[in-house]
Amino acid sequence: MSELLAKAGKKLVSYSVGQKIRAKVISKTHKALILDIGGKSEGIVTEKAFIEARDFIKTLEVGDEVTVSVLIPESRDGSVVLSLRQAMYGAAWEKLEKARDAKEGVAVYAKGVNPSGIAVDCEGVSGFIPTTQLGKEAAKNPQSLVNKYFKAVPLEVDRSVNKLVLSEKEVSDASDIKAAGEVISKIKEGDIYDGEVTTVANFGCFVKIKVGKNAFVEGLVHISELSWGRVEKVSDVVAKGDKVKIKVIGKKDGKLAFSVKRALKDPWEEAVKKYKVDAKVKGKVVRISDFGVFVELEPGIEGLIHITKIPPATRLSEGLEVNCYIEEIDTKAKRLSLGLVLTSKPIGYK
Structure with a gap:
């Protein structure tokens, strides 16, 4: 067997569960990621490991190199089953560190509330927003943020101890809350505005619109509202700073929902x-x-x-x-x- 592999130009390499290796992306499908791991066979990310890293996989292109860990050294078909968890988390932490240094908001998803604050998720990294870091409106009813996307600014980012602390008030209190509420009250569902993309995330993007002469507010465009066509990766469609036309499709608890595709003809x-x-x-x-x-x-x-x-x-x-x-x-x-x-x-x- 080793002679046959040598003739084929392949090394006879054995792997162990949990081993970290560098791999190069060979191809992508809607169910699996195939990688060259330099051994006797190809590596594959599939099933639960693929679902877990789906958003991260969308950012990968053929030829990219990533660090993977071995889940199954050799499956029935001879391939090595891999996990992208380390690479996925590494990319997320790097993004959070850059946002902290630049004091920029990142998109987060609220998972739950306790007396101390709100537990959130940011691209697979668990974080926390203390009650003291909630804005005036959010502090009145923290529960209203649960199961919603919004922006927060990273304050403490330490991947060595898996610590992520953010501030919602750094975003919401950056402008006068009362004035923002008055502006939002003037916006009606069905209205169409010219806007600018301010933040791009895996689930969609935030767009800033101008209301009146000098008032600006932001709303979320979910990935399903970006285009009438199929969108695999948000960054394939929009980038920070892009000018877009949006249609207002929702208003609730001071949050706005926009659609890019509905501003266009069906x-x-x-x-x-x-x-x-x-x-x-x-x-x-x-x-x-x-x-x-x-x-x-x-x-x-x-x-x-x-x-x-x-x-x-x-x-x-x-x-x-x-x-x-x-x-x-x-x-x-x-x-x-x-x-x-x-x-x-x-x-x-x-």
Whole structure:
């Protein structure tokens, strides 16, 4: 076996559980990350380890190098099962250290409240906002922040003892609360504004808008509200400082929710006129599920080729361009059912 591996240019390397190794990204799918670990086989991040690091994996490109730890030295198929937890946390801590030094706000998610303050999550790192670091409005009802995203400024960042302390009032009290409340009261759902991206996070971005002559307020654009098309990574769509047009879609507890895509025309308005049953179309495979393949015809317009419509010998992969025909159009649910246009036509296929 060792002779065969030597001829193939591979080293016979053994690994142990928990071992830290450097690895290079070879490829990404919607379920796994494949890495070159310089051994007899490839390394893979999949299942629970993939889900845990999903947001971090979105930031990785083919060719990037990361530190991984070994979960299973050798699986049934011969690959080494890996974890990205260390690399993921390392990147998050670096971001927090930079924000602390620059005294900039970061996006956090409130998990719970106790008499001492609020427990939060920031890109996988657990942090705490003491009651003394809550702004005037938040201090009145800390529970109102639970299960919500907002911004806070890191005060203490020490990865050696896993300590992260933040301040919400450094953000909320930076401007006059009463004045901000009056400004927000003038904003109505459905209003459209020109804005500027101030913070980019894995779950979306914060956008600042100008109301009146000199008043500015921020709102959150969730990743699902960035584009009518599929968004895998927020930074692929927007960056800090970008000018965007937004639509106000929510107001609650002094927080604003914005949408970039709803400030644009819904592509389905034109799709009803453009696409007809039995029409031949070309698209790109964007997602593979247990029940079929999703094909994007244009940003915001996707159709499903059900698994029963795919011949057993046909292999479809993400990014592949395919020729299809439209079987059914559900305008109310905004769904298309597609079939494959095949070169050899089995019974029942067009």
